[in-house]
Amino acid sequence: MSTEPVVDRVRRQFAYEGVEATPAAVVSAVRRAGGVLGDRAVLRLAGQVRDEMIGAGPLAPLLSDPEVTDVVVNGTQVWVDRGAGMQRAAVRLNDADEVRRLAQRLVAACGRRLDDGQPYADARLPDGTRLHAVLPPVATDGPYLSLRTFRQRPFSLDDLVAHGTVEPAAAVVLSGVVAGRLAYLVTGGTGSGKTTLLSTLLGLVPATERIVLVEDAAELRPVHPHVVALQARTANVEGAGAVGLTDLVRQALRMRPDRLVIGECRGAEVVDLLGALNTGHDGGAGTLHANAPGDVPARLEALGMLGGLPRAALHAQVLAALQVVLQVRRTGRGRVLESISVLLPSGEERLATVVPAWELGRGAGPGAEVLARLFGERGIAVPDLLRPAGRPE
Incomplete structure (x- = not known):
């Protein structure tokens, strides 16, 4: 039948x-x-x-596949990412009208609008899947749909090691960063696994500490008994009611956080985060889009300008607030932790620079001694990875 x-x-x-x-x-x-x-x-x-x-109609089986991280629709073509790049999916959509109806139904279920007057929408489905849709004529060969799946089961650090995302020796360093309450940023490109790594590391925070999350869209789900989350809110159809990350960071500071975490630094809220980390809220964390560790200071500088923070003050704040940068990258064999770096002053202007302490395939770098010293100052055993060859414990 x-x-x-x-x-x-x-x-x-x-x-x-x-x-x-x-x-x-x-x-x-x-x-x-x-x-x-x-x-x-x-x-x-x-x-x-x-x-x-x-539901998601013909896309539902793909979204329920535990290996799938992204599903995109280009007109009537469906593509999926199972961790090794985009591949064509064996799913058939009859025509653009069917895709348009699917997109409008999904967006409407999230209380948002998608039509000729508002031809694009960003929404979150009830199961946590993030949806972005664009209709013609803005989408020249559309409609276009982009869905980023949300996995209820978080990863442990051992899981990341088993999957080859984190080298075993580097995992020991990551555990020390969390235990030593060093403030860190997880950086990388889109889809590189920043949120996954951050969520995993937050699961290492002692159960006696309170984590306050501030996110544009709720994605972090650390395995921890005391997590409270604040999520930004977009404006309604009348253009009112928006609540941004800057406001939420200020509210989070009044919520007695032991660890203040921003899911993604993308605007002026970075100024409030740096200010918070410089007022006794150590051990904080966040993610930041950056193609390489060396791009992090310039990226922070650009965001700081949005918050009205002068260049010299921004770099001074960064050096005082942040200690570690964790760079992740998407490769042909999956997502990997590419480097662990420290932030150090450079030159007469004392501008923040990123110095590698460890790099995948290269081992310890010039920043290893600095990171080892930070571990020692905070009573954390220095991992072998950060010890110069031949130096006894």
């Missing part, structure tokens, strides 16, 4: 009756509309019908 007539009949029934499409209601409607079917067939059809009505 084709599922399309069942979908049409059930959709009309819910529209006519005005009943919420709960799983139980969908199963009951499918049983009535599908004729004589066994329980297994009814449940299978009900799942397909519900995906077509309120």
